[in-house]
Every structure is written in structure tokens, then in C-alpha cells.
Amino acid sequence: MSRQPDVTLTQLRYFVEAASALSMTKAAEELRVAQSAVSAAIAQLERQVGTALFIRRHARGLVLTAAGEELLRDARGLLAHVGEVLDAARGRGDEVRGHIKLAFMITLVPFVLPDLLAELGANYPELEVEVLELEAGAVSDALRSGTVEAAVTYDLGLGPGVAREVIAEVPPYVILPPGHRLADQPEVRLGELVGEPMVLLDLPHSRDYFRDVVATSGTPPWIAYRSSSVEAVRGMVARGLGYSLLNQRPVLNGTYNGGHVEARPIADDVPALSVVVAWMESIRRSARARAVTDTVREVVQRLRSATWGGRPTPP
Incomplete structure (x- = not known):
């Protein structure tokens, strides 16, 4: 041997x-x-x-x-597990304390992270939270490499071996320039936008999702402009450079450049994105990770109706 x-x-x-x-x-x-x-x-x-x-x-x-x-x-993973074993032996297995490193999908950061950190700080003062703001593909890499213990992200590109809990289903919506011919309608059908320029949120996996949503109209989008910044996309729409689709919805319609956009629901039956907390199936979830998941769920459900107008997740 x-x-x-x-x-x-x-x-x-x-x-x-x-x-x-x-x-x-x-x-x-x-x-x-x-x-x-x-x-x-x-x-x-x-x-x-x-x-x-x-x-x-x-x-x-x-x-x-x-x-x-x-x-x-x-x-x-081994060191994290050893810490959990020792905490359990000391009768502290359910205590939420220590350090946790999270990956956060960059487009969710401004909507979820401030409230999440505030509530974790108030409820778990012995918990230290470190956050990496990443694109969808990098979120999966961070989980698989063990760089982070958990991730708050859209269910995009996570791949096999990743466990996830769906927190909310967030449908896409249309943003239009002020004075657009469809801005007076309560809802917009994607077929009504055929032939108009689109400003694409150009992030890995997200770009494919938005293209596929527009293509449900029967015509692929005419992508005139693109940006990896949500606020840059909103600013270009505000200046009349095209329409766009987004999922996360600010409470206010104003943009950084002083303009504003008109946000309208999509009348068609289009796929929503799932907001999830994700972790590797092979890693036992710590009390820290469970506390983060519970708090994310509370924060997202509270913000959902105010910002996204999304549909609640079935229990």
C-alpha cells in the first residue's frame, strides 16, 4: 500500500x-x-x-x-469543510460568523447588493462579506475554482454541477426614447419594433438571451449600438438611438446624462430570467451561505415589485 x-x-x-x-x-x-x-x-x-x-x-x-x-x-473546499466540522464540534455549527466570499452578477449589483449588505450587517454582525462583481461566465468560473462560496446571479451559463435556488423570475421589458410612437401604449409587442434599431446590452450570455427574446417576433433584431453598461444602454435609448430590452428596472426613468426613457412591459409571452443563489453541488453549504441565501431571497422579493415588476417564485 x-x-x-x-x-x-x-x-x-x-x-x-x-x-x-x-x-x-x-x-x-x-x-x-x-x-x-x-x-x-x-x-x-x-x-x-x-x-x-x-x-x-x-x-x-x-x-x-x-x-x-x-x-x-x-x-x-477542504479548509471550509474543516472549519464547519470544528464549529459543529464546539456546538457552533449553526452560528453565522466568519468570512464568506460571494460572486455577484454585475447587472444585479446596484439593485440587490446595497440592501443585502445592510441587512447582513444588521442581522449577522460577526459575518464578514467579500464580494466579486463579475459577468455571467466569470461567475461560473469563480464557483468552480473555489474562489467564492456562493453566487448571486441570473441563471445564465452556470453549467452542470452547480446547485441553485431560484429567488425570483424577472421578465424582460422594453425601454423606448421619449416621444416614441409606442410610448403611449401600456404594453409593447415585439413585432411592433421590427425594423427599428436596437441598443444591445452586450454581456456574455445576456446578449444571446436578448437576441433570442427579440427573435420570438419572427425577425432577428437590427443591432445598431451595443454596450456592456446598463446605464450606457439607457443613455443611448434616451438620446433616441434605438430601443432596448432589460430585466432589472430602476425605480426612476431618469438617466445619468439627464435624459429619460419610457419603460413598457412586453405583451408577448417571452422567457423570463431566473435570479438565483448558486453554489457547487459538491460543497456542503455553510451556515454563512444559508444565511446569505435567506437574506437574498427576502431582499429580492421585497424589491421585485418596486423595481422589476417580476413574477413571484412559487413556494
Whole structure:
């Protein structure tokens, strides 16, 4: 029987910190230990594993090898699980405390994040929340790499192996320039916009979703302008450069450039987007993650009618 590597939790913690910072020096500063201790622990870990985990570049930091990337993903999950086991042994398994790192879909950030952080801070003062604002594809990558414990996002591009809880269904709506010929209608049919220029919210996965929604009219969209910024899209519509589709809806119709847009529901039966909290199926959810999920659900359901006019999620 082959001998198992004698790897310690300290070695794994030092490795994760160095891999996250891509620097032994920064890892030592964060851990408040000597750099020599970090270097020695990682060198010993590499000997135990039997392969290099980093490419050392003098004065230019570290680069993870393929083995290092794989170990980083698993080590993060292992250390998180150890923390949960120890909390349970101390009778603190249900306490919401410590540090949690979340990925947030960038278009949801201004609508959900402020209230989420305020409520988590009020209800769980011992919980430290770190947020990465990412596009849809990067959200999936962050979950799979173990960079984040959970994600608040649309159900776009998450792929297999990702568990999710649907918080709300958010239908798309049309925004029109002021004075548009359809602005007096309470609802707009997509067929009425055929032949008009569209300003596309150009983000991975989102762009395909909006194209597919418009294509339900039987005619693909004429995309005249595009931007990865929701507010830039709204500003271009306000200046009469075209119409657009969005899901997240501000309470006010004003734009950053001093204009305004007219928001109208879509009369056609078009697919909504699901707002979800997501996590890896292979990772046991911590009390921290469960608290975040519960709070996100409360925040989104409260904001849904005020901002999106979305449909509630069935219990």
C-alpha cells in the first residue's frame, strides 16, 4: 500500500493564501508570519504532493501550475469543510460568523447588493462579506475554482454541477426614447419594433438571451449600438438611438446624462430570467451561505415589485 502524503492544514492554508495573492510576500503579510515560513511550508507541500504547484518568477510573483490550480480548488473546499466540522464540534455549527466570499452578477449589483449588505450587517454582525462583481461566465468560473462560496446571479451559463435556488423570475421589458410612437401604449409587442434599431446590452450570455427574446417576433433584431453598461444602454435609448430590452428596472426613468426613457412591459409571452443563489453541488453549504441565501431571497422579493415588476417564485 502506498504511503499517503503527510500534508498539514497549515501547509494548505499557506498554499491557498499564496495562490490567491500569487505572492509569497503578500501571503506572509496576510497571515502575519515570516515569508520564510510560507516558502518553507509550500516547498514541503510540493515535496509531499510530488509535483510543483507554482512557477516562481523572480520579482514578478507566482504562477499556478495545472496541479496547483486543481489543488487550490479542492483545498479551499477542504479548509471550509474543516472549519464547519470544528464549529459543529464546539456546538457552533449553526452560528453565522466568519468570512464568506460571494460572486455577484454585475447587472444585479446596484439593485440587490446595497440592501443585502445592510441587512447582513444588521442581522449577522460577526459575518464578514467579500464580494466579486463579475459577468455571467466569470461567475461560473469563480464557483468552480473555489474562489467564492456562493453566487448571486441570473441563471445564465452556470453549467452542470452547480446547485441553485431560484429567488425570483424577472421578465424582460422594453425601454423606448421619449416621444416614441409606442410610448403611449401600456404594453409593447415585439413585432411592433421590427425594423427599428436596437441598443444591445452586450454581456456574455445576456446578449444571446436578448437576441433570442427579440427573435420570438419572427425577425432577428437590427443591432445598431451595443454596450456592456446598463446605464450606457439607457443613455443611448434616451438620446433616441434605438430601443432596448432589460430585466432589472430602476425605480426612476431618469438617466445619468439627464435624459429619460419610457419603460413598457412586453405583451408577448417571452422567457423570463431566473435570479438565483448558486453554489457547487459538491460543497456542503455553510451556515454563512444559508444565511446569505435567506437574506437574498427576502431582499429580492421585497424589491421585485418596486423595481422589476417580476413574477413571484412559487413556494
